[in-house]
Amino acid sequence: MDLIPAPRSLRRTEPGAAFVVDGRTRVDAGPGTERTERWLRGVLAGAFGVGLPPGEGAGALALRVDGSLGTESYRLTVRPDRAELVGGDPAGLFWGAQTLRQLLGPDAFRRAPIGAREARLPCVTVEDAPRFAWRGMLLDVARHFMPKDVVLRYLDLLAAHKLNVLHLHLTDDQGWRLEIRRYPKLTEVGAWRTRTKVGLRESTLWDERPHGGYYTQDDIREIVAYAAEREITVVPEIDVPGHSQAAIAAYPELGNTDVVDTTTLPVLTSWGVNPNVLAPTDTTVRFYENVLSEVLELFPATFVHIGGDECPKEQWSASLTAKNRLVDLELADEHELQSWFIAHFDRWLAERGRRLIGWDEILQGGLAPKAAVSSWRGYAGGIAAARAGHDVVMCPEQYVYLDHRQADGPDEPVPIGFVRTLEDVYRFEPVPAELTAQEAAHVMGTQANVWTEVLDSVRAVDYMAFPRLAAFAEVAWSALPAPAERDFAAFSARMRAHYVRLDALGVEYRPPGGPRPWQRRPGVVGRPIEGPPPIV
Template sequence: MTELIPAPRAVEGPLNHHVPLDRDTVLCSEPGTGTTERWLRSTLGPALGLPFPPGPEDSRNAVRLCLDDTLEPEAYRLSALPGRGVEIRGGDAAGVFWGAQTLRQLLGPDAFRRAPVRPGTARGIPQQIIEDAPRFRWRGLMLDVARHFMPTDGVLRYLDLMATHKLNVFHFHLTDDQGWRLEIRRSPRLTEVGSWRARTRFGHRASPLWEEKPHGGFYTQDDIREIVAYAAERHITVVPEIDIPGHSQAAIAAYPELGNSDVVDTASLTVWDDWGISPNVLAPTDRTLRFYEGVFEEVLELFPSTFVHVGGDECRKDQWRASPAAQARIKELGLADEDGLQSWFVRHFDAWLTARGRRLIGWDEILEGGLAEGAAVSSWRGYAGGVGAARAGHDVVMCPEQQVYLDHRQDGGADEPVPIGYVRTLEDIYRFDPVPPQLTGEQARHVLGTQANVWTEAMEDRARVDYQAFPRLAAFAEIAWSALPAPADRDFTDFERRMTAHYRRLDAQGVAYRPPTGPRPWQRRPGVLGRPIEGAPPNV
């Protein structure tokens, strides 16, 4: 009986015969499988004390890595046969790598450590054949580092955790009202000024508590190159997010000319130290467009991903309504209203990115005022935005707040730290389906996949991020990868059984997850106000 997460498509076995992995096990790798070869030697090898020397393909004690064009992209076939060793065949290099992640799980929790804890212990896996392939090509995690900065080593650790769970898109939320985290060399004040705030509210914006010290940090361009390269070695695509035209107070604090200076004293603005939605948005000027074109030019140099996220959400339009300059721009462009002005922003950068071989993606507010033809949508306000976009022929990533926002609380109990939003238990996540039933088969093909989002207003450090993300990210990974039955028919009892083994893997990786029995004493935040939403529908 398999204990794998995410669940594979088909397993033949396991049988009582065991296939050994020991110091004599050789590694045979075909051309094109280098990322997995390096990972086995640099990660799995040290964990178990195995050198994995190169050896002949016909060795009886080997791990063989092969490409197989009869398999679909990202699919793999893992065979563990006595006298033949372990063979991982992948439809492409990514498929071979995902097969290696399955091998690691089969070897037990010790395989998730950084050095052997039982040197000399015989290792082996039961004889079996596993056939597997992903349901979706976009299996994402969004991490907000703008509200609370996560240093580079923490980001690399999350890429490793994503790889463990066969997630392949890292949505990197780099800018917001509360901080700008990306070095832009032509605009140094974005990080000199925009990456630091004077203090931080502790808890939800209703909380009276403050951390009275500066908070901030940013990634140098070399940090970003390291993150992107590290992700690529794990077959993870990094999709950067640079917010326009809302969620931009940090940028305006650095460069006041970007704001609506005819209605607000932008020169007096600072990086926002509170939570919520700032009223300070970008001015709809050619100067703003040229500035952000310069930003995106450097973004494209650093991030090779096809998609570039431009935010586009929660843009308050009060300043545009009050601004004579913005109203003149609406009239000049022949637009109907302020929604049209936001659409003008989005369409400009959609065309700009398309001309450079990239694709724009934004939150579902970019549908307001008309959506640019090539743009894709991250549907966060329930299913509706994604349904509308897919019916209009646009690609969609389903990440509805009501189901897969991992900053939302995991339980309704009083001990839950800084309770935010809806109660979304492990089982709630497990019963989420990214494809809305009202879509036709043709429309459903526009659902690229799904993504879990981690917003960090109430997550002041890595341990808090771990607590909110896990174990629910494991359930989400199975939704994104595995061909599961309809939500009501899913075997959550079996998932819980497999999680018993998976908790030991998370322990070995040092993940500060929420135990199934509730938060540990040091995981609680007594007296820190959150924003619970009572009586929310279970799966809207």
């Protein structure tokens, strides 16, 4: 029945028979089902114009929570006279509702009825549970700001694919996107750049329009609440000590003032690794403690991402302040100085009941005791962290960076990175074979990352994210065989139905035959990497 992601078990119990959802259908909702009841009633009322009032007995759609089923698991049983959806917890119930929606056909993904079409659930029994607890997508709103409605839309798209983590990349050299009331210049100054490089550094093209935007704290509260209604956790990223020029532009004392005139640094208008990093001073540490205090008030997630990637050490090497810090802390080199910086916030967050997660560069100089690792430069960082007993999210750029090009042809828009086709993503395996069972247990899950240096609109994000995010969702959720044994032909067949769902949702995905004319970006220089991606 073309479900994506594929469930663990699906049986058609009465071929040809169906449970009809219409004006007579009632919802029999038990304790703990409130979120799913609200969501399901709203979706089906919009798509089919049905009210779904409360009621029991024959013709009812029953919602239940039964802890014996297990975390995030569900069982859907459909008979002609009754449909019952049981979740192992509220999250499992909600994921079951996503399956129910798919079974109702593509019209269930529309916001208003398009005619007198009957909503029919085929008679089936579905039993399902996810492989990983962390099934995420990173959305980079720092490089190109995505308005709040785009973020809310992507939360709906994640939910439709049973993905449960939205990693919001909120700060970088090119923009600071989160209101911090104690430091208003972070958004007054840091949220805006004067122009934007079109393409990567090799490009000579510029968009001369100022670019920017940010989320107010109430916007974030709304995003977090909207996500929670969909059983999604929002993980904020506040990047330190690199990728911080927007913050330095707003508050120059944060930079290495004895090496560069930080008062002249603007919010960065181009891309790439940037030498202007935070100074390793008490002033900087206190500043970011205050920032994170407000972040913790807004985001209830256990994990807070602090970046830690691509931090050049040249300014620290030239800085007398940094050298004195090395002596005071009895550190060997600048790598240990970065480790000290990360370890400080590891302790600070732990004292407040939270956990630090960072990119795999935080392994350099020694990993903080409680930190988790986002392994992006291949598998090696994740393997090292798991073997050391640290939790890991696998997101290697060679496989699941969805800003990388989808084909090798000249029509692909802004071709950067490796060619990663739909099949390549479908054959991605998050758990390296060389890990023992005990080490593999530290792989919390996996994440696809959507960086937006060359994605300047929601249309461009849609094109790069889909359909590959659907393949990634199956990798993250389903109990798939080894990569070489996965049946991509069968997945492709199911995708034919899923493309119709995406059409109903208004997703401007890449068609199987290549980009449509308006999805191309002729003349914009990228940085394609030739050859097969290395496994490192």
